[in-house]
Amino acid sequence: MVILGALLYQYRIMHERSGIYVGPFSSFLVKWKTRNNVLEEGDKVKKSIEELSKGLDEVKKTTLALAEKVDKLNKSLADLSREVGKLSDSFGFIVEDVARSLLPTWLHVNMGILVKNLSRAFFDLGNKVVEVDFYGEGVDVNGDSVVVFGEAKARIHGEDVKAFYDKVQQVLRQKSRSKYTLLMYGLYVHPSAVQEALQREIVVVSPYTVVSRYSANGTSRAP
Numbered sequence: 001m002v003i004l005g006a007l008l009y010q011y012r013i014m015h016e017r018s019g020i021y022v023g024p025f026s027s028f029l030v031k032w033k034t035r036n037n038v039l040e041e042g043d044k045v046k047k048s049i050e051e052l053s054k055g056l057d058e059v060k061k062t063t064l065a066l067a068e069k070v071d072k073l074n075k076s077l078a079d080l081s082r083e084v085g086k087l088s089d090s091f092g093f094i095v096e097d098v099a100r101s102l103l104p105t106w107l108h109v110n111m112g113i114l115v116k117n118l119s120r121a122f123f124d125l126g127n128k129v130v131e132v133d134f135y136g137e138g139v140d141v142n143g144d145s146v147v148v149f150g151e152a153k154a155r156i157h158g159e160d161v162k163a164f165y166d167k168v169q170q171v172l173r174q175k176s177r178s179k180y181t182l183l184m185y186g187l188y189v190h191p192s193a194v195q196e197a198l199q200r201e202i203v204v205v206s207p208y209t210v211v212s213r214y215s216a217n218g219t220s221r222a223p
Helices: 002-018 023-111 158-174 191-200
Strands: 119-124 129-139 145-156 180-189 203-205
Touching (some): 023 129, 023 180, 129 158, 145 158, 158 180, 158 191, 191 203
Parallel strands (some): 145 180, 180 203
Antiparallel strands (some): 119 129, 129 145
């Protein structure tokens, strides 16, 4: 193709010098050059596309590698979440065990309620089952029957008190008792929990404070 172009170019120069009209040949040369330019541009575009394709392949490989790392990270976070959940559950059970050991004596000494033991209980309400951390039946200083509902949490906030109260009320609506005591045990008691406990006559016990309010109907007896 290069040789043909050179020959045509020489041919055109020769005829121009001789003054002879060579229009068809000149037109052919222009078309040939145009075609050659198009082919060169096409080669450049093809080369650019190939380079772009290689770049996209690299991006794809990088994306896949990143996705794999993200999957591993998500799996690690899920494993960590499970371990933290297990640790939280274990700590919660420890708090329950401590409360279950201490509260019967505390109830007897401070509220005059004698209950042999407090254990986890499940109440079948028909459409659902309600679970409480502590449940026990005993008698007060007057010899009247009293039931104790309790819950233990490492940290007690206002919403925890509300949730516990609402849960027990569901049980009491179906299992009416003449006297009952609502009791919560925690290692930390938030100020919001104090207000909610006083409002709902729930006794809250922690290693550092006791929140209680005397009620004449026997719902809760203060020291």
